[in-house]
Structure formats: C-alpha cells, structure tokens
Amino acid sequence: MRRFRLTPLTRRRFANFAANRRGFWSLWLFLALFVLSLFAEFIANDRPLLVHYKDGWYFPVVASYPETVFGGDFPTETDYRDAFIRKSIAEAGWILWPPIPFGDQTINFDLAVPAPAPPSAVNWLGTDDQGRDVLARLIYGFRISVLFGLSLTFFSSLAGITAGAVQGYFGGLTDLVFQRVIELWSNLPILYLLIILSSIVQPNFWWLLGLMLLFSWMSLVDLVRAEFLRARNFDYIRAAKALGVSDPVIMVRHVLPNAMVSTLTFVPFILSGSITTLTSLDFLGFGLPAGSPSLGELLAQGKANLQAPWLGITAFLTLAITLSLLIFIGEAVRDAFDPRKNGGR
C-alpha cells in the first residue's frame, strides 16, 4: 500500500481545495445530485418500487410482470397506472410508489387543464406540452447531460493528452505535422456536419458522443504539448534516458505527472462546456432523438410555450446551477494546484 500513500504535496493540495469552501461544497452538492440522478429509476418512475399482492412480493422497478399476475386479462406488461389494476391490487395487497410516480415518458392523462399544466400537488413542476411530468424529465435529462459531459470529457482528455504528449515529447517534424493537421481540423464547421449527419442517421447518444469527440479532443493538446516540450529537456528526463528507460515509460512516469496538474485544472471547465454543447444541440433539434428527456429540449419547449413559464424557468435554473457548481469546482481545483497558496491558511 506504500504506493497509495499521500505525498505531502498531494495533502497540501487537498487542503487547498478544501480551503475554498464554495468549491468544496459545490463538489459535494454536485456529486450528491449526480449520484441521486444515477438512481433516477427509483426516484421517478411509472412502475412501483414494490407490490404486495396475494401473499406475493413483486419488484416492478427491476422486473416486468404480465397483467395476468395482478388479475388483469392480457398477458402484456402491466400498466400500474391503470385504474383497473390499481383497484385489483388494492383489494388484495398494496403498492409502494417512488416519490415521483412518473417516468420520463409517462403521460399524465388525468390533467384537469390542457397540457402544459402548471405545477400542482401531482406534478410538482407541472407538465410539458405533451402532459409528461417536468420533474421526472428533469431528473432523467440531468443524468443524460452529465453522463454525456463526463464521457466526452474523459475520452477527449484521453485523446488530447496522448496527442499532446506525443507532439511535445518527440517535437520536431512530428510536432510540426500534427500542429498543422490540428489547425486544419479545428476549422471544420462542426454544426453543419451535425446537420448533415442528422439527415442521414437518427443521431443517438453514441453518435453524438463520437462526433463531438472528433472535434473536442483538441482543447487539451496545446496545454499538454507545452508541458511536454518544457519537460523533455529536463535533466531528470536525460537521466532516465541514460538509465535506458524507454520513451513511453519516460512519458508516462516522468513527464505526465507534471502535465496532469494543468490538465486537471482544465477538466471541470471542459465538463461544463460539454454539457452546454449537448444542451444547445438539443435546443436546436440536432441532438438526442425526439422525445428523449433533455435540458435542451425542455428549454426549446419553454421557448415554444411562453404561456407556461415553469418550463423555461426550470430548465434555466437547472442549467445555471449545474454550470455554476462546475465552475466553482474548477476554481477550487485551480486553487489546489496553485503553488502560491499554502494549505488552509
């Protein structure tokens, strides 16, 4: 376990991070929201968590049961919101619903007013223009946005760091060629490519991720490249070469840790950028398939239904809070790596 011992430097950085109270609490808040949204199915769902019916225990949230089980007539998947089934179960047992008894696709047909319906005791944040619960869609939309952001950040950092490391470490012609390629590549109009793509295939999560990845990996390249260019002439790199250590090992073991400092500082900002990108694509209608829960789609609905301000306001507040949290975290990370700050003082 010696390997995992915290170095004094790392400890100082944690202290610096925690010293930025705003960023520290933002991180916890963001993590809490994210973890909660990972369990969205248990929070907002049109299938009950637990059903007790005629001495049997059923878990509809994880398994599917045909209607016949609960005294229905059809061997199809049970619709637990159906009045007949509810009555049948209530007579011989009970149902435990999640806090929000709507899934992201569930349409509330019992609305008293035409959709979009304003917030009420049943639909806490109202419904959208198709009668779906806004809070449920928000939770699922938040999850998809953050997951998209995280995967895009992870993969583009991976690609960016690799490319930057190779360019910076080997320098010379490799560097020159790569740099020119990046300059050309970064000038491609990404929005038009997305429009063209959406006319050929129905873009889903993975299509979007792949396409965005093609263009977003360049943000870290310059940073990492500069660090590697600087480090490759250090004496300890030369000493490692004199020991006979191979180039990949030198890059990973000796140079990368130094480059990681500036990279990590950047990551929260890339993450917030990625979330914004997905939102704007959804808003424009070139994003996730129609009907998917997403913040951008909610914003678009808000714009289309100005008479229903709860749509726009919800989407706006969610985005504003999420992005602010990420920026605060980013600031705290920057503090953590700032050599001029001394932990906790």
Added chain:
Amino acid sequence: MPLLSVRNLSVSFGAVEAVRGISFDLERGETLALVGESGSGKSVTALSVLQLLPYPVARHGEGSSIRFEGRELVGAPDATLREVRGGRIAMVFQEPMTSLNPLHTIEKQIAETLFLHKKNITPKAARERVLELLHLVGLPEASRRLDAYPHQLSGGQRQRVMIAMALANEPDILIADEPTTALDVTIQAQILKLLKDLQARFGMALLLITHDLTIVRKTASRVCVMTQGQIVESGPVETIFEAPQHPYTRNLLNAEPAGRPEVPRIPPPVLLEANALKVWFPIRAGVLRRIVGHVKAVDGVDLKLRAGQTLGVVGESGSGKTTLGLALLRLAESTGRIVFDGVEIQAWGSGAMRPLRREMQIVFQDPFASLSPRLSISQIVEEGLKVHRIGATAEARRELIEAVLREVGLDPLAADRYPHEFSGGQRQRVAIARALVLKPRLIVLDEPTSALDMTVQRQIVELLRDLQSRYGLSYLFISHDLRVVRALASEVMVMKDGQVVEAGPAAAIFEAPRHPYTAALMAAAFDIEAVPAAEG
C-alpha cells in the same frame, strides 16, 4: 562615525529567522566582504540595507538599526529611501541575465537612474554621461552599443552595464551581491579588477557578498563570516585567513578540495575512446530551410579514458563540454568514432544501447533538476534496476537500494521521502546513488559540484574519490572549476569553442600550461588575475 553602521539587525520571514542580530560597520573607501554559504543570510542582509525585502512578509526584529551617515534606514519613509537607493547606495546583483530589462536599450536603463536622481539633467547631458560611464566600465565600442538591447551583450558585458548603472550617481556605497558567480572564471577576474579600480577612483565603500574565499582574499580588506544568520567571526582578511578562531571559519577554509589523484605506473587499458567526434547543429535559413551553416558545439574531439582513471574536461560555458559528455553516452547525436570497451558503438540503435546503459551512467550538475520531483528516493534509484532487470523481487531491489544509499552516505530510512525534502548535497548523493546502483564502469560527471556549497563540494569530491578506488570506476569529469579537477583528474583536456586546445597528464598541465588560453584560465581560477584575453 562610520559611513554605514548596522547594529543588532535581525530579519525574519514568518517563523523563520533569516538573520539573527548581526552588527558591522563599513568605513568610507573600504571593502568589507560578507562570506557565507547559501542560506547563511548574507543576501538578506544586503537587501535590508536598502530596505528591499518583501515587507511585511519580512520583519525586522526589535532594536534592529541600519544607520547611513547617522540616518536611520530601518522603517524610514519612502521618500528618504528613494533618495538613498541608487543615489547614495547602489547595488549590483548576481544574475546579469535577469537584472536588466530585456525590452529597453541599455542607454535608456542607465539614463533612468540619472533622471530619477538629478531632476534638471537634459537628455543630451544624460546621453553623454551614459557614454562616459560605459567607457568607465570598459564596455568595448561603447558609443555603438548605446542602442543595444541586453540580449545582444554577453554575460560579462551585461554585468559591466549593471555596474555602470550602479555608478551613475557616484554612490558612497556599492553593494555587490555575488557579482561574479554567474560568470566564467576569466571574466570574473576582469569584473573584480574593474570593481577594485572604480572603488579606488571614486573612494566608494564596497560591500561584497560572496561565497568564494579566493575572491575575498584577493579583494577585501575586512571580512565577516556568516552562518545561520549570525556573524561568527570578523576582522581583517589576513588575520582571518592566517589564524581563524571559530570552528566554522576553519571548516570553511579547509573546504577547498584537497588531495591529488593517484597515477598508476603502468597505464591501465583504455575504456572509452573517441576520434574526431563532432556535434554540429545546423543553422537553417530562408523559405526552404536550407542549411546555411553549423553551430559547432563539439568540433573534432579525440579522447582516451583509461579504466579506473579520471579524465577532466575543463572549459568555460559554451565550450561544448556538456555536449561532449552527452554525445559520448549517445544521448546527443554526433558523428565520429566512439569506442567503449573495444566495441564501436556510434551506429548502435537505442535498443542495442539499452544493455550498455548499465555500464555507462551520468550525474548532472543541478541536483534540483535531475531528480523527478514526483517520485520518492527509492523509486528514483529503483528505476534503473527495473529497466535492467536487476533484483528479482521488490525485496531484493529494496536491499540493493538501501545498500547503495548507505554507500553514498545517506540514511536508508530516507528512501521513502521525496527529493524536495533534501538539501542540495543530499540530492547530489541520490543522483550518484542512482548511477551507482547499476554498478557501471563509466560515470560522466557533468559539473557535479558546481551547484553546491564549498563544504559540501569537498564532501562530494571525497565521496567520488572513495567510490572510484573501491569499484575501479572511470570518470569523465566535466567542470569549469579547476580546483576540483585538480583534486580528481589524472588527465585533463581543455576545451574552447568545441575544440581541444590542450590535453595531457593533469600534473603537466597544471604545472606548465603550454597554450595561452590554458594559462589564462589557470591564472583566473587560482589567483583571480585578469589576463587581457578577449572577452566573449
């Protein structure tokens, strides 16, 4: 009344006490040297005279007093300090590369001090005065250089410009903080001579801050020896050098690397040989990047290093000695023949070289730059073992690491600590341990002692000599410090501009140098005599 009188001066940074209650006087026209090793508080003392420390992070203790002509400087108002700074007391800093502003011409920078202190001087008069000052400090072709930028001048020339700036208002005191440490030996001698001449001419008092005892002996009339923020001994130079009282002073005076290498009667076999070794960097120009010329870093060098012996490579900065070391280890591209242990290795690829890396190792100059800051000492030393698959298990490797740390005089318990927790001398021991653990036959030592304090230098030299006799190591010892070379090398090679000007047995070269450049180097290094050699 003395010109400058420092009483009971103490300086602390937070909880760290850098200077603890020191007192000294400086009389008009005399040279006082403050001598000490790094961290002794000598530079902080110099900066407090001009109140240039980063207040309020730095604080002066109760009763600290610095009186200049009877006026108190500690805590004096800014207006008083501005008048004194640059006007009555001027300062020359160590590093000529960073103490001039790269964006202004040297005329503008010198004239600035004039305008600040003489309100009614005309631009024309200022220009004449600048020219006069540049002539005074012996800057060649001064009139043509008025519009030069700092990067167009060499290190020695920049230091002359710094001195001209300091002299602009004919100060009463000149504080010189390690004025020659960053310069080559021959230029160092010239600058010191210039300072002495100017002092005699203007009757200035000179407060010289240095770690170099040879400079003190040559230049100063009185000396204060500082260690750990205190003056442990002070007095006239002769007394201190002839009869040092304090143990620290004695230690410092004994710190000069002593001893001579043993020269065996029968020459041992040649381990490393190079013929017509060249490292040329192409200069490209034009749109097509055609090669228009070469920077000849190493230009046709022949050398022979015998087993168990030390070959000293001597030269000033830019002479190509470091590049030569890297080229011999095939860490820099070169042409020419390199023969290691009877095998020609010039054409070998990096894969073929890998097993050979175990036999040839290198120790670099700067122990702060040569250790990876994010690896612990044991990881640093272990790396070579892993590459060469020495020691089958982690435990076996651990034993080898602890043994080698003991060998270089470090506590094996320190193996899990990180480089920043060690002093410069200890780090250099780690660098030596990293090379030594592979049991190499050849170690290239690239200025291994020049970043270290005198007393530590001596310890490292003794360690190197001890290891050599125990394991029969061959050293290629690259250094500009002739004393260290004399203590270690049995053969010496003097380099200038990438070429060898003189080579042969150390004794012969040190006794009777044949080449005028070698002679100049020796005079500068051992007696700080300025020889009218061309300044670079």
